[in-house]
Amino acid sequence: MANMNLSIIQSMIDALDKPAIFIRPDYSIQAVNQAYLDTYQQPVKLGLSRCHEISHHATEPCDRHGEQCPLLYCQQHGRSSSVVHVHHTQAGLQHCDILMRPVRDDDGITLGYLEILNKVEFAAAGAGVNKMVGVSAPFNRMLNLLNRAASADISVLLQGETGTGKELAARAVHDASQRHDKPFVIIECTGLSEALFESELFGHEKGAFTGASHAKKGLVELANGGTLFFDEIGDVPLNMQVKLLRLLETRSFRSVGGLQPKRSDFRLVCASHKNLLSMVDAGEFRQDLYYRIAGFPVQLPALRERQRDIPLLVEQFLLGAAEHKQFSDAAMQQLCLYDYPGNIRELKSIVEQASLIANDNLIQVEDLPQMLQPRGSEQAEPGNSICSLEELEKYYLAQQCEVFSGTFEQLASALGVSDRTLYRKLHKFGLRYRSQPQ
C-alpha cells in the first residue's frame, strides 16, 4: 500500500481516543495508536504482528476458536462488522466491542480494515466483581447489543425467561449511557392496581385522596434526566396501557389531584419474560404501545444456551456464599447438565444451598438438590455420576449451538441429521441456534 495512504490512516487513528489499529487481510497490523499500545500487553511489530496474537494470544484467527471473526465478515459481506470478544489486556481478560470497517481507495479497492475497540465496562470474564459475568458466544452477542443500545437514547426492550438477568442488563444499559450519573428508577409492574399505578407513577398532590396528607413525587418525575425501567411490562393491564402510551408519547403527565401537566425527560427500558408479540396477537397488549417500547429489542439467552458460563457463574456465586469451598468435577458436571428453568437465579440458589449442605470444602454430587442427582444414582457408586445418553445429547447440542459458526443447515449437516430432525431436537431440549428459521 502507498506510504501516502498509510500516513493518512495513521493520522486518522491517532485522532481517536479509543484503541485502534489498521490491518491487512492477512491480519497483520500496519498502523496502531497509543491507546491500543497502552491497552495490550504484547509489543506490536508493525507489518509483522497479527491482531489475534495481540488480543487473543493466539496463533490462529478467532474463527478457528469458534468466535465470529469481524475481518472475515467484512470480507464476505463488504460492510462493517461489530462483535464482542474477550481480550487479554494489561488489566486482565476484558470484553471488547470491536467495530471493523473496510477502508477503500478512490477506485473502491479495499486497502485494509480499520479496527476500533471499545471496552465493555459492565461485563466481566472472571468472578469477583459485581458485573455481568460470562464469556460464551450468546452472552457476548447480547453484550454487543446492550452496548450499542446504551450509546443511543433509544427505548430498549429486554425479553428473556425469568432469572436471565434482565434487571442487571437494564442497569448495565443505564450505567453505560450518558445518563449514568442520573437516577435509575425501577417500576415493578406486577400486581399494580389502577389507583396505585397512577399515584406511584405520577405522584399526588396534598389532599388528592383520603390519607394524602402531603404531596408526593411520582417515579416518573424522580427519573428525570435518568432511566425509567418498567419491569414485567407485560403485566400492565390493558386499561392502564393507554395511560402509559400517553406518557411515553408526550413525556408529560399530571399528578393525581394536580391540574398542571409536568414533564420528565427519561430514557425508557422495559423488560418482560412474556412474549409481548404473542400478547399483541392475542389482544392482551396494545400494538401501538409495543412499538413505542420496542425501539431496540434484546433477547437475553437462557442459561441452558450458555452452558460455557456455568463454571464462571458458579465461581462468582461461591465468592458470595462460601469462598473457601469448591465443587468436585462430578458435581460441576451435574451443574452443567441441568436445564435451569429459573436460569441464573436458580443456579445462584443451588450454589448457595449446596455450599451450606456440604460438610467439607469439596461440594459433592450428593450435596446437590434432588433434581440435579444423576438418573439411576441409587444404583450408582457414590460420587460416580452417570448421565443418560439423552442428557449427553442435550449437553452436546447446547455446546454446538454456542460454538458452531455456520448456518442452521450447515449445523444439521455437520451433525449428520436433517434440518427437521435438528429443529425437533432443539425444540425438545428448549434450545435455539442463532440462525434457526422461525
Ligand SMILES: Nc1ncnc2c1ncn2[C@@H]1O[C@H](COP(=O)(O)OP(=O)(O)OP(=O)(O)O)[C@@H](O)[C@H]1O
Ligand atoms: N451475567 C450475570 N452475572 C452474574 N450474575 C447474574 C448475571 N445475570 C443475572 N445474574 C444474577 O441472577 C439473578 C437474577 O437476575 P435478574 O433479577 O436480573 O433477572 P431477571 O431476568 O430480571 O428476573 P425476573 O424475570 O424474575 O425479573 C440476580 O441475582 C442477578 O444478580
